[in-house]
Amino acid sequence: MIYVFDTSSIVVMNNYYPDIFPSFWSRIDQLAADGTVTSTREVMKELSRYNDRPHSLEWAKRNSAIFRTPDANETTFVARIFAVPHFKQVISEKARLKGTPVADPFVIAAAQARNGKVVTEEVMRKNAAKIPNICEHFEIACIDLATFLNEQGWTF
Numbered sequence: 817m818i819y820v821f822d823t824s825s826i827v828v829m830n831n832y833y834p835d836i837f838p839s840f841w842s843r844i845d846q847l848a849a850d851g852t853v854t855s856t857r858e859v860m861k862e863l864s865r866y867n868d869r870p871h872s873l874e875w876a877k878r879n880s881a882i883f884r885t886p887d888a889n890e891t892t893f894v895a896r897i898f899a900v901p902h903f904k905q906v907i908s909e910k911a912r913l914k915g916t917p918v919a920d921p922f923v924i925a926a927a928q929a930r931n932g933k934v935v936t937e938e939v940m941r942k943n944a945a946k947i948p949n950i951c952e953h954f955e956i957a958c959i960d961l962a963t964f965l966n967e968q969g970w971t972f
Contacts, residue, residue, distance in 0.1 A: 817967075818932030819847075821855045822923045822947060823862040825935045825961045830872040837972055841875065847968075848879040856926050857885050858919035865917075886922050893925040897950060905945035920947050924956060933957040935964050 832840040847853040860883035863869075863876050876883070886894070897903050898921070907918045924947060927934045937960055940948040951958035959967070 817852070818927070818930040819853050819935050819964060820923050820927040820930065820932050821853060821859065822934060822936035822938070823859045823919055824937035825964075826855070826859065826863060826872045826876060827866060827869055828872075828937055828961050829875065830869040832871070834871055840970070840972060841871075843968070843970060844875070845879065848882050854882045854884065854926065854930070854932075856890075856919055856922040857883050858917050858922045859883060861917035862919050884926070886925060887929065889929045890922065890925040893928050894921045897921045897924060897954075900953065902943075903945045903950055903953075906950065920950075923947065924950055924954070927951075927956050927958075928954060933959055933964075935959055935961060937961065 829840075829844070834841050844853065860876060860880065863873055866873055897906070903921075906920050923934055923936070926932070934947060934951055934956060936947045936958060938947045940946065940952065948958045950956075
């Protein structure tokens with residue numbers, strides 16, 4: 817199974833302090849190296865704005881190869897997401913005006929293209945344009961980091 821990580825889940829990884837949870841970091845490094853854990857270029861752009869998250873940002877830089885540029889299939893799927901009028905709200909007016917990176921549709925498209933699961937800390941909200949809502953609409957599996965850890969069978 818391929819897991820496509822959203823920015824929010826990588827930021828939460830910062831709570832696993834390397835000196836307390838070294839096995840977490842070695843395991844997640846291994847999954848990144850073997851292609852089980854991946855993400856998108858847009859997530860790396862979002863992460864670069866988080867200077868207060870040193871562990872997760874350091875991990876992202878060390879594993880920069882997982883932050884892939886979207887391919888043609890993925891960009892086509894992003895267009896399918898935006899074809900649903902309600903889902904255009906995934907990019908806020910503020911983000912559009914400021915040119916702030918928005919990774920959400922690209923994370924979803926990467927999971928769809930790889931028949932994988934999205935890993936995000938966003939939660940479903942009725943009538944919202946959140947990752948879980950969009951994933952449900954397109955029948956793409958969506959889990960949070962805790963569920964990912966359980967699926968991997970990791971305990972600390």
